[in-house]
Amino acid sequence: DQQVKQNSPSLSVQEGRISILNCDYTNSMFDYFLWYKKYPAEGPTFLISISSIKDKNEDGRFTVFLNKSAKHLSLHIVPSQPGDSAVYFCAASAGTGNQFYFGTGTSLTVIP
């Protein structure tokens, strides 16, 4: 059973606009969330994290929002750049240092 879901397999956005990637989870024990970016034939690169004690975490152009009641998190990229084109995975765990459960990824294409 997929505990972390990314229902949009792909997303296209114009350069300079906002990209919003969504992620839903089912396990209420999850309290630590990550977003990863992955280029083809490479391993995922850590992007940004958020713990359940916060509802927002910002790092430059990247902001992650967490809605615990809805079991939903989203990644906002603004402004989007062509170099942001990659597959983005969200992941969740119950506690830091523990196993992560990954979504299936959303392929983002930023159009110049």
Place this chain on the structure above:
Amino acid sequence: GAVVSQHPSWVICKSGTSVKIECRSLDFQATTMFWYRQFPKQSLMLMATSNEGSKATYEQGVEKDKFLINHASLTLSTLTVTSAHPEDSSFYICSVYAWSVNGYTFGSGTRLTVV
């Protein structure tokens, strides 16, 4: 930083042979390493948790005799796919939790193709 080196990056082998994949933490010690597998259009699935100096913990459905994991030192874990079959063709990635950066670092992954 927290750099994890994984190699080979890709390998093609004949059915029935064994393939070893190495995962090294270059600038920090890793008591625990995680091995993931990703099939096309599917999410990363945890295969096993590799603990330094002890036996690995395998996830349900993962054959421990087929996917041998050795974590003999604090900087190296190896995954050996024994008697590989075409259905083992996949993308294998190791991951390490680095307390120094409070996050997970991934290796670059290994694309295994069994013919």
